[in-house]
Amino acid sequence: MAPKTPAPKTKDRILVASLRLFNENGYDTVTTARIAEEVGISEGNLWYHFRTKKDLVRAHQYSLIRRIDTRLAIKSTPETVLDAYVLFNRMVFEEVWEYQFLYRDHAEYGRTSPELEGKVSRVYEQTTAMLEKMFRHMIEAGHLSMPDEELAPLADNVWMVIRYWPSFLRETRSVVKLDKQSLNAGIRHHFALFETHLTAKARAYLDTHAYN
Numbered sequence: 351m352a353p354k355t356p357a358p359k360t361k362d363r364i365l366v367a368s369l370r371l372f373n374e375n376g377y378d379t380v381t382t383a384r385i386a387e388e389v390g391i392s393e394g395n396l397w398y399h400f401r402t403k404k405d406l407v408r409a410h411q412y413s414l415i416r417r418i419d420t421r422l423a424i425k426s427t428p429e430t431v432l433d434a435y436v437l438f439n440r441m442v443f444e445e446v447w448e449y450q451f452l453y454r455d456h457a458e459y460g461r462t463s464p465e466l467e468g469k470v471s472r473v474y475e476q477t478t479a480m481l482e483k484m485f486r487h488m489i490e491a492g493h494l495s496m497p498d499e500e501l502a503p504l505a506d507n508v509w510m511v512i513r514y515w516p517s518f519l520r521e522t523r524s525v526v527k528l529d530k531q532s533l534n535a536g537i538r539h540h541f542a543l544f545e546t547h548l549t550a551k552a553r554a555y556l557d558t559h560a561y562n
Contacts, residue, residue: 361399363389365413368406372451374527376520377403377458407452407459411466414449415473421445422476431487432552436559438484442477442512443533450528454516474509481505485544493552494544504544511540534561 358366367388371380382403386396400406421441426434446453461467482505488494489501496504515536519525525532537560545553 360389360391360395364391364396364399365406365409368400368403369410369449369451372406372410372455373449376526377407377451377455404459404462408462408466410449410452411462411470414445414452415469417441417445417448418473418477422473422480424480426480426484426487428487428491431484431491432493432555435484435488436556438480439537439556439560443537446512446516446536447528447533450516453513454520454526456517474513478502478505478509481508488548488552493549494547495549496544496547507543508540511543512536515539537561 364385368380368385371385371388380403382396382400383393385406386393389396400409421438424434424438424441451459482501485494485496485501485504486498489496489498516528519528519532541556541560545556548556
């Protein structure tokens with residue numbers, strides 16, 4: 351007889367429920383009472399683990415940063431850059447999908463802690479540096495034709511589209527919860543920044559492999 355799988359701890363159940371509710375409804379509309387109801391506990395029990403919604407935000411931010419560390423470890427060479435970019439693309443948009451509210455609702459939850467703000471700033475710097483490196487590898491491999499001085503602005507613009515895509519949809523089209531169609535639209539918009547500079551073969555490869 352196989353051993354029983356331990357039941358999730360209350361703290362983990364709170365994190366799962368709060369992430370789903372924040373993603374689906376928006377940070378401001380979800381109360382701690384609603385989260386406690388979803389988990390099936392008292393609000394006082396929730397407060398024992400997370401005193402405020404900001405505490406929940408911090409916990410989700412740390413989880414996201416751990417995910418991002420894995421994405422930042424992707425290796426790229428001129429020989430492997432298209433596969434590396436596909437992997438980067440999938441991982442970064444999976445982050446956006448799983449932690450939609452963190453990307454979308456920053457104006458609502460605001461500042462959390464100086465330590466986290468420093469980590470987020472470093473994530474932005476590392477991500478744009480990673481993008482610029484991959485674009486250079488694409489040039490070296492003959493996949494991309496673009497002046498060197500345009501690579502840093504391109505990396506910034508690609509990251510801006512990815513980072514602020516959920517906020518853009520919410521503010522301009524009243525889309526709160528992303529679906530696969532809107533997520534793929536974000537992928538499409540970020541490719542539009544540089545696809546005309548790709549060879550037909552590279553463009554076809556990314557079009558075939560980069561969408562969810």
